[in-house]
Amino acid sequence: MDLNPTAEDRAFRTEVRRWLETNAATGDAKTLDERKAWHRKLYEAGYVGMLWPKEYGGWGRTPMQQAIVQDEMARLGAPPPINGLGIGFIGPTIIVHGTDWQKQRYLKKMLTAEEIWCQLYSEPNAGSDLASLKTRAEDQGDHFLVNGQKIWTSSGPIADWGILLARTDGKAAKHKGISCVLLHMRQPGVEVRPLRQITGSSLFSEVFMTNARAEKRDLIGNLNQGWEIAMTTLAHERGTGFAFKEQVLQRIAVEDLVRLARERGRAADPVVRQEIARRWIEVELMRLMNCRTLTRLERGEEPGPESSLVKLFWASLTQRLHQLALELEGPYATLVAGSRRAVEDGRWQQAFLWSRVGAIAGGTSEVQANIIAQRILGLPR
């Protein structure tokens, strides 16, 4: 497929750049209300839910146009929409597997950030091996009674709703006894405890469910079809949005590395030059993998194995890139923010620690291996 920008793409990019330069709340959207307001503004401009069908409040735009918006937002450092999980992969899962009632009830409020969403999949003993999850959802006629614990729940404290995987058949093989249901987070049986990370922030939480209630009408797909639905969620999680933005952010980081090497007097060192060149090539590889995803999306297909590969690749690239930054910083790397030479207020140190956190989410896992094995190699699960 020819991915060179058409005249229309170029005009669209100019329009997006102008809009962002006029409206972007760079660094200003801090409180929950401000972040929701920024999200709504992006939505009303047509830059959120770009690929969603118009009948559910989406904009019916092309994957190329969506990639352009992500590219321009990353370039300008504009804050992302607050309901990223909902827009990126929970909404698309409901669009594929949900009932008409679910689509009408949930999608528009997700797009406008009126309701914030989280993903209740991982558990303390079910991370990479997600199918080992133990949270139970017992059939109570018109609802399920949910008991168990989730972990690594991004946006947990601000979420109104969660997409939950729970065991509904304890006797079936582990992949076959799981169901997917939507859970209201604002109920007495749901307790969210934020987890503090090494970076100092609390991006994710533990979630404890004690006799929590999930309505039967909120079951996604059929009973015990949860694994299949989880695969749809994860393909979207890795495939769209995230990788296009990261490609630009990693490119900017490589350019900053060059500047850092010059500032530290290391730019003439052949080993440093070689390492920076390698990172540059790796970002270029990431861009080319994203082109494969874009080709697939432009053809109207679902995200495929390259979306898992690109996340895996990104996870190790970002570690190598920030490791190199700290090596270039030398003794200054350990200085804390606020001291004279704590370069850019600890920006590289923060990014280095974050690359370790993010890498867990992008690391090799049974789920990823499954997707790759099934879709590239054609192996059974």
Ligand SMILES: Cc1cc2nc3c(=O)[nH]c(=O)nc-3n(C[C@H](O)[C@H](O)[C@H](O)COP(=O)(O)OP(=O)(O)OC[C@H]3O[C@@H](n4cnc5c(N)ncnc54)[C@H](O)[C@@H]3O)c2cc1C
């Ligand atoms: C920033 C971030 C946000 C997240 N947000 C969410 C969220 O919103 N909702 C959610 O449900 N989850 C979320 N997760 C969880 C994430 O998607 C992974 O499922 C989880 O981090 C992996 O599980 P674990 O941490 O228990 O690691 P484990 O699965 O215990 O893995 C630990 C280590 O062992 C390795 N390993 C595992 N299995 C094998 C094997 N068979 N062979 C060889 N090596 C193996 C792994 O590569 C890893 O290095 C998030 C994680 C992060 C880091």
